Amino acid sequence: MHSTLELKPNCPCKIIQLPDMQEITIDNRTVIPIRLIPFVTGWKLSPDVVVEMLAKSEKWHRVFIPSFHLIPDNSYQAMLPKEWDIFGSDLEILSNKLQAGDKVEGESYSVWRKRSIETMPAGTFVWLDDLKTAYKKVNSHTIFTDERPGDRELNLQPLVPIEMRDLVYEGFDIKLNELKNFLWGNSLPLPVKLSPYELDNTEKKISQDETEFERAFYDFAEELPRLKAELAELNEIKPATMEERQQKKTEIENIEKQIAKIHTSKDIQGDSGKEKNLEVGSPEWRSQNAKKAADARHSKPGGSRDKQKQMREIWASGKYTSKDRCAEEECGALDISFSAARKALRNQPKPK
Numbered sequence: 001m002h003s004t005l006e007l008k009p010n011c012p013c014k015i016i017q018l019p020d021m022q023e024i025t026i027d028n029r030t031v032i033p034i035r036l037i038p039f040v041t042g043w044k045l046s047p048d049v050v051v052e053m054l055a056k057s058e059k060w061h062r063v064f065i066p067s068f069h070l071i072p073d074n075s076y077q078a079m080l081p082k083e084w085d086i087f088g089s090d091l092e093i094l095s096n097k098l099q100a101g102d103k104v105e106g107e108s109y110s111v112w113r114k115r116s117i118e119t120m121p122a123g124t125f126v127w128l129d130d131l132k133t134a135y136k137k138v139n140s141h142t143i144f145t146d147e148r149p150g151d152r153e154l155n156l157q158p159l160v161p162i163e164m165r166d167l168v169y170e171g172f173d174i175k176l177n178e179l180k181n182f183l184w185g186n187s188l189p190l191p192v193k194l195s196p197y198e199l200d201n202t203e204k205k206i207s208q209d210e211t212e213f214e215r216a217f218y219d220f221a222e223e224l225p226r227l228k229a230e231l232a233e234l235n236e237i238k239p240a241t242m243e244e245r246q247q248k249k250t251e252i253e254n255i256e257k258q259i260a261k262i263h264t265s266k267d268i269q270g271d272s273g274k275e276k277n278l279e280v281g282s283p284e285w286r287s288q289n290a291k292k293a294a295d296a297r298h299s300k301p302g303g304s305r306d307k308q309k310q311m312r313e314i315w316a317s318g319k320y321t322s323k324d325r326c327a328e329e330e331c332g333a334l335d336i337s338f339s340a341a342r343k344a345l346r347n348q349p350k351p352k
Helices: 034-040 047-054 081-100 109-119 128-140 162-168 173-185 202-236 242-264 283-299 304-316 323-334 338-344
Strands: 003-006 013-017 022-026 029-033 068-071 075-078 124-127
Touching: 029 034, 029 128, 034 047, 034 109, 034 124, 034 162, 047 081, 047 109, 081 109, 109 162, 124 128, 202 242, 304 323, 304 338, 323 338
Parallel strands: none
Antiparallel strands: 003 013, 013 022, 022 029, 029 124, 068 075, 068 124
């Protein structure tokens, strides 16, 4: 499934999140940031070669790739070949400067790779179909020895070092931030490819979902008995005034709703309300004991339920007027994900 984010009402740029890659489109055409080209070509088209092609130089089999840059009014503008001349000069100077300090041939190459990416301007791009055509033409003039699978193809899911991702997508990063806010606002996990260290990414969301069943177990094992005891205690109270009778009625209705809500969820107990008598060592027995252990783990101080309680107490303090803002600001301090913090605030009344 593709989830599409329209950045602004009149902006032609969209970001589509695919299962394994990020695709940036403009006017329904896929674009490749200039700084990403070395990675999708396996560095066969290094920054100096890319700039030569964008400048319409005759050095590379007269291969030319039209280029564009984003402009502040949320549109884009075609670049002239001559605009790339200065970047070609900068790359040549950078290469000469680094090589002059080499004690061993090629010693500065790793430094040059990163700094050459920095030298190319941010927010510039080419159309993917133009890049494919140019790359095919380059390969037609290339003699491969010991050709490997993929040598002649673009890699649209390249490995970009984590420390270079912001640099490669500079100029497009505001759109990535808006994607993150869009997903957060709709309680959706962040793509692990773009946010590998975020608590809310798709990989960590899988493990978070496992706690949903544990929460249902907790409701039956602890919350339901507590609510029933509280209901029995309320029924024994004899109100002295009309106001107290009304208050008692309201509280009873509230507790009955909570009990009904638990009963309508998936019951992990037997029909009698007691745990099933399972054969020791059976898969069901192991599952039941695993749930008990998980319940104990999440209920201990510093566990997930303790953190949920702290989250609710922060909300009840009146420090925030928005549950989303409260969850966003406090989830890091409690070391829980945004979605877990937001779930803890469900059905919580507004602070008095």
